[in-house]
Amino acid sequence: MQLKVAMVGPFHAEPAIGGVEQHVHHLSDALEKEGVEVERWSWKVPQGGSGNIRGCSLLNLGKVFAETDADLIHLHSSAIAFSLPCGLGKYERRAIATIHAFYEPMLEEGLKMKAMGLALGPMYEAALRKTRNIAVSRYTKKEAEGRGIRVGRVIGSGISIEELKHVEESKELESDILLVARLNKQKGVFDFIEAFSGIAYKCLIMGYGEKGAEEKVKALASEKWIKFRIRPSREETLRAMKSTKVLAFPSRKESFGIVGLEAMAFGKPVIVYDEAGGPLDYVKEGYNGRVVSSRPDALKIGAADMIEDEKLMEKMRKNCIETAKAHSWEKVAKKVKEYYESVIEQRGPALFYRKR
Numbered sequence: 001m002q003l004k005v006a007m008v009g010p011f012h013a014e015p016a017i018g019g020v021e022q023h024v025h026h027l028s029d030a031l032e033k034e035g036v037e038v039e040r041w042s043w044k045v046p047q048g049g050s051g052n053i054r055g056c057s058l059l060n061l062g063k064v065f066a067e068t069d070a071d072l073i074h075l076h077s078s079a080i081a082f083s084l085p086c087g088l089g090k091y092e093r094r095a096i097a098t099i100h101a102f103y104e105p106m107l108e109e110g111l112k113m114k115a116m117g118l119a120l121g122p123m124y125e126a127a128l129r130k131t132r133n134i135a136v137s138r139y140t141k142k143e144a145e146g147r148g149i150r151v152g153r154v155i156g157s158g159i160s161i162e163e164l165k166h167v168e169e170s171k172e173l174e175s176d177i178l179l180v181a182r183l184n185k186q187k188g189v190f191d192f193i194e195a196f197s198g199i200a201y202k203c204l205i206m207g208y209g210e211k212g213a214e215e216k217v218k219a220l221a222s223e224k225w226i227k228f229r230i231r232p233s234r235e236e237t238l239r240a241m242k243s244t245k246v247l248a249f250p251s252r253k254e255s256f257g258i259v260g261l262e263a264m265a266f267g268k269p270v271i272v273y274d275e276a277g278g279p280l281d282y283v284k285e286g287y288n289g290r291v292v293s294s295r296p297d298a299l300k301i302g303a304a305d306m307i308e309d310e311k312l313m314e315k316m317r318k319n320c321i322e323t324a325k326a327h328s329w330e331k332v333a334k335k336v337k338e339y340y341e342s343v344i345e346q347r348g349p350a351l352f353y354r355k356r
Helices: 019-033 058-067 078-083 088-094 111-128 138-146 161-165 189-196 211-223 234-242 258-265 296-308 310-325 329-347
Strands: 004-008 037-042 053-055 072-076 095-099 132-135 177-182 203-208 227-230 246-249 270-273 289-292
Touching: 004 019, 004 058, 019 037, 019 072, 019 258, 019 329, 058 078, 058 088, 072 078, 072 088, 072 329, 078 111, 088 095, 095 111, 095 329, 132 138, 132 329, 161 258, 177 189, 177 234, 177 258, 189 203, 189 211, 189 246, 189 296, 203 211, 203 234, 211 227, 234 258, 246 258, 246 296, 258 270, 258 310, 270 296, 289 296, 296 310
Parallel strands: 004 037, 004 072, 037 053, 072 095, 095 132, 177 203, 177 246, 203 227, 246 270, 270 289
Antiparallel strands: none
8 A cells, every 4th residue: 555644844835945844845745756645734824724735733733643544644843842742642653753953042033033942942852752753964863862862864855956957047146155044143144244244256145034133134234235135035046046156054053954955956066164064964075165164264265265266166066966966855755765664664563544
């Protein structure tokens, strides 16, 4: 019988910009091509659902657990935390979670995000001690194990090669050095502004965040003559990546960083910090980008060195495209399906709740 999975995550009626939103959307599509039946559940659509997405409430995930006849329930993001008080214990034998990141409230700019992290963090980690877990990077796996959480497999996010093929360049969004990120300290936006203020290169910031953080970035970037685009569309973001020379990714403690792979699909080298975390799984010093000390001055020098060395840039462009091809959603889905099958095999026939 066909394997069936209930995918519980932040699906939107249209794929959203966020990394987790992209992840659940594209993974589900790719799994279906691998012969897995996917039942999509989301708290980001109306309760009545939208298209092939069923609506649910985070406060009533028990309804999902009770109603679905899927062989496995695959939890993402906030659903992991809210699954604990909603009856996870009863259904943990068929529960899998993908660890995209951990709540880090002290790294957030806004009070709302800090409060959310403090409230949900303990529930999130407690739930992960009951589920079988996939980590999106070696860094995330290490973080999990340091918190007493077991990880069964490391499987990174993927990129939609087919979607990116149709992206066109944009004169309006052209830059030498680009930053695409949520606007907070952890993502390195303020390091970017410090590093590239007052230099001859065209620099562009594209991102979103808490209102206070957005206003702060607007003020600082304007003062330093750095262009910015707040809350860009998915199309604008991709066109900006296609139209830059280098993607700067000065994040610290990043769980994976799908934006780096998307830039590489366009042949754009990526510069990261040596404290980046997840991106170090695919950014290799001198091969498809630079790995520099976690300081604004090192970021500036590293980016300038790449841009000024056309021979190096040409070599890196080719290597970037090869790196991106190795991270297609098709390849990711095959690995996830294999993990599903291994969990079912290990936990035995009691896992199967479907009427046969």
